[in-house]
Amino acid sequence: MPASIRSGRENGLDNNWLPLPVHPWQWQQKIAIDFIADLAEGRMVSLGEFGDLWLAQQSLRTLTNASRQGGLDIKLPLTIYNTSCYRGIPGKYIAAGPLASRWLQQVFATDATLKQSGAVILGEPAAGYVSHAGYAALVQAPYRYQEMLGVIWRENPCRWLKPDESPILMATLMECDENNQPLIGAYIDCSGLDAETWLTQLFRVVVVPLYHLLCRYGVALIAHGQNITLAMKKGVPQRVLLKDFQGDMRLVKDAFPEMDSLPQEVRDVTARLSADYLIHDLQTGHFVTVLRFVSPLMARLGVPERRFYQLLVAVLSDYMQEHPQMSARFALFSLFKPQIIRVVLNPVKLTWPDQDGGSRMLPNYLEDLQNPLWLATRD
Structure with a gap:
């Protein structure tokens, strides 16, 4: 019996409940706080920690199964500001x-x-998402609060x-x-x-x-x-x-x-x-x-x-x-055109430091750059 089903039954849950993995940091910093009403009223149940061990990839929020080689990877939300945006799952x-x-x-x-x-x-054989009812009801609620809980299952390269x-x-x-x-x-x-x-x-x-x-x-x-x-x-x-x-x-x-x-x-x-x-x-x-x-x-x-x-x-x-x-x-x-678009991310951070908009900020397009492929063909 899968560990998630066994743990669910131990908590009195039937087959109508669906398991959803959560990153420990995301649980501690976001889910246990922002979803407290769902937890208190029984719409969401914490099953605790169990099952396989997972190893973070370089991308941080994508995890590889360290217990079973070739098992599916999982991509989880981490509401941290990294490069140009908060890393949730829309x-x-x-x-x-x-x-x-x-x-x-x-x-x-x-x-x-x-x-x-x-x-x-x-391949991405499956995915799941849970919206926050309160933030979803607000017009233009900050996007980071609307991307806190979800998962993408993805094939591991070993496959x-x-x-x-x-x-x-x-x-x-x-x-x-x-x-x-x-x-x-x-x-x-x-x-x-x-x-x-x-x-x-x-x-x-x-x-x-x-x-x-x-x-x-x-x-x-x-x-x-x-x-x-x-x-x-x-x-x-x-x-x-x-x-x-x-x-x-x-x-x-x-x-x-x-x-x-x-x-x-x-x-x-x-x-x-x-x-x-x-x-x-x-x-x-x-x-x-x-x-x-x-x-x-x-x-x-x-x-x-x-x-x-x-x-x-x-x-x-x-x-x-x-x-x-x-x-x-x-x-x-x-x-092979002489110029290519110059896309920059840092000004986005400086212009919108709080990222409180309802959607992710778009990168800035500044003056064009000389195209190295075009330059490589010049005498």
């Missing part, structure tokens, strides 16, 4: 998340380019790994060891490849699937270092595993027929942007927030910044030449 995405991940898994299983890349979508593969977050490639030596250098040494060949392989398995998904289906994933898992074999990136489709997925405004099968429930809650803004989810979400920090480390390993981006340009150019039928889409989502 209720509007809960029903759409599992539908979005299933649709994406179908796309990745049937699209020839994505299938050949080996890229994987980490998709081959026996000779091991997973790492792509953020690992931005780190140095205790001797200030880049970890990416250790992977390159282990691979037996030269640095440029290794980087070319990295760009093929990560950037090409992301760009293809954008151009073919009009779907952008904000692929920062915590949302990308690399399947590694003997130090070589083999393929990418992608996650987080509740708020970190956006759609193009244009009518793409390839998007017709996307469930309406997903479209209703997913932001739609013009192509010139949507492209920044790849440029800012990956090139700026990930590759910008990998590039200086590679310069220390003998690959100058300009050469680093020339390798990326070469990989993208090869991909585009292999898909001439998509030339109009490549022009729509151009990666």
Whole structure:
């Protein structure tokens, strides 16, 4: 018998009750206080601590089952201010998340380019959300009080790994060891490849699937270092595993027929942007927030910044030449314009320090930056 059911029965609960995991910090600081009426009146019951042990990932509020390898990960609300917002779970995405991940898994299983890349979508088989009745009744109540209690169950990367593969977050490639030596250098040494060949392989398995998904289906994933898992074999990136489709997925405004099968429930809650803004989810979400920090480390390993981006340009150019039928889409989502949007988060904190609005603050768009991919093609 599952521990949650056993604990529920010990507390006199029948099968009409649903268990919901809560982070210990969130329980102590938020739920036990803000949901005190629900607890006092019996609409909510604390079952205490029991069951498997959990280990926090780098993203802090996503936890991996430390007792059962391959068990589902869980993503929980933590009402703490981190980067640009309080880290809750918005209720509007809960029903759409599992539908979005299933649709994406179908796309990745049937699209020839994505299938050949080996890229994987980490499914979100279930999710749950409990609103706070008092705050939900208030007009424009601060969003952080409306995102305090929920959960997303997500597949662990081990579910998709081959026996000779091991997973790492792509953020690992931005780190140095205790001797200030880049970890990416250790992977390159282990691979037996030269640095440029290794980087070319990295760009093929990560950037090409992301760009293809954008151009073919009009779907952008904000692929920062915590949302990308690399399947590694003997130090070589083999393929990418992608996650987080509740708020970190956006759609193009244009009518793409390839998007017709996307469930309406997903479209209703997913932001739609013009192509010139949507492209920044790849440029800012990956090139700026990930590759910008990998590039200086590679310069220390003998690959100058300009050469680093020339390798990326070469990989993208090869991909585009292999898909001439998509030339109009490549022009729509151009990666080689002289300027790219500059997105900044810190001014949001300074402008709205209390974050008391009913929705999350949007990032600021300042003056454009020179595009490193464009610069890499200049003589």
